[in-house]
Amino acid sequence: MNKNLIINDISLSSVLSRKYDYGFFFSGYEERCLHLSTLLNTGTIKEKIIIQQPIKSDRDTTENFDELSETIGEHELLSFKDFKSLHFALAVAKTLKSLSNKASILIDYTSMPRQVYCDIINVVRTIKKPEQEISLTFFYAHGRHESSYKPAIIGDIYCLRGCEASISSFDRTIAVVGLGFDDGAPLRILESVEPNEVFCLYAYPAAIDGYEKVAIDKNESIITFSATSERKIIPSPLSSIADTYSTLYELVSPYLSNTNITLLPFGPKPHVLASILLSMSHKRVSCMYADSLRSTPSSVPATGEVTCTLITLK
Template sequence: MRFHSVQDTAFSDIPLKEVDVVIFCSGFESRCTHVPENTFDKLNPDASILILGFDDHNQLSSRKKSDQFYNGKYKTSQSLLSGDEYDGIFPLLNEKLKIKKKKNVSVLLDYTSMTRQWYAAILSWCKFQQQFEEVTLFTTYSVGKYIKKSEPMVIHEITSLPGFSGSTLARESSTLIFGLGFEGAASLCAIERLEPSVVYTFIANPAAYPEAYKRSIEVNEPIISHLAQANLEFSLFSVEDTFRGLSELLIAQPNNANITVVPMGPKPHILATLLLGLRYPQLTCIRVSGRGKKGENVKAEGRIVTTKIIFQ
């Protein structure tokens, strides 16, 4: 099976009565319940429900509220995982889908509060599972209201995402495609550690709100002005356009270059880079992890970025 296509769609256009599997997450941000609240009474009553939960920090008040919501709404227990888990996602999906006796399956994934390892694993499962002839994946992301400025990130580790390690062949040059967010100093440090021959950056515009775009430009000004060959802008609200724009950039790179992508911006941009990794197996997707406290309790502001992804 292969990743076939990606298309922006409206949340209201998801055929909720036809969805076979629903994947939610009980996280530390209150927005993790926004999509479930808007779908609970509309879902296919026969849909299998998979609720992922973090196995740490479960005493935070925001996490307790999320757990109470899911425990009250859905008659299924959470599957607790480390935020770094990848392989453990596959048996959970296989268990939920083994009773589905059909050729095509439809999945709703709300990745609003998930780690990139989790939704990277779900994408990999969609590509490599052998039970169904076609998988239609509807992904949702609740845009958040950020009030505080996050604390500076201290880099703990720079590694390739499992399943997205790309080519290991030594080549003459290296191209780095870097997604910028609010981690200006940490992003600069990551670029310096990777030592690429050429750097391209991309940033969210339109962003969740105008101040977010201005802030991203401001904190990343040294990178954009002095390191980047070019800085591209893609809408936060279009995974499709981001994927297409990055594909064009990747295809334009010389054949003798190792190509690496590091998404440190918003999650819809991260999703687009993971799809890029599925389409171009030579691409390496890098994860930059940091140490620090959990971020603020981000609330949903109403808008939902919805994407339809087909595997066949």
């Protein structure tokens, strides 16, 4: 485990009672991207940043952006069409250039693309001075997805920036697949990586009773042909990033000295965040993703349940 990275699960009341130097929000098409802003006294945040991605889809994001802007008040806007570009990370670095020694940052990653919150963490790690202790508070609103989940069109495969493993001469590879509601992207990456062994991680308890069965059913081909025994199908709660990080670490730790390790987190965002943190903590662990596009993105309203996490970088 990394002694400079401390992960604690915290309550919603703790999130709402803290004061922040910076607050990052994401305006997207999901209804739940507004959930935190309706609960929070935004006067507790010194500098507020809204991140936006202009997209072409049948679902307009303007209404959510206008409502979020009005609710949180004066803010800086970071608008990018492609977060894979280094320009976004540089913009975050510019925003955070004056971190205090005890800076506190709020990140509502409910609807954020994973490269966005990955970049925020990586920028903080990069610019942090040895004497600084930075607190990152992550908020995630659980969501209710449509029962008919249409397959996505799969695009580019890539390593998340900041989650690239160091080059090795190992000839053996394991993959840990986070199970979501579409097996297209992980299957494509597995074909590219060609791992010797595959493990699967799914959310249980999940956001809604029965979602764990949906995830397992949707990924039947991966489970049947790659993760071929029950011990390789591992549950981890949606509500605890600390537990999921520990589960992942216990899973990969026997392989760290002699195996290439690839994480493919396609499950819920708390599991993605745990995977990103593990990859950033261990040079043998990479974290990969594939672009995906749905012609009609779903709205995803909040259920009212949340996952809140305090990450301290020393």
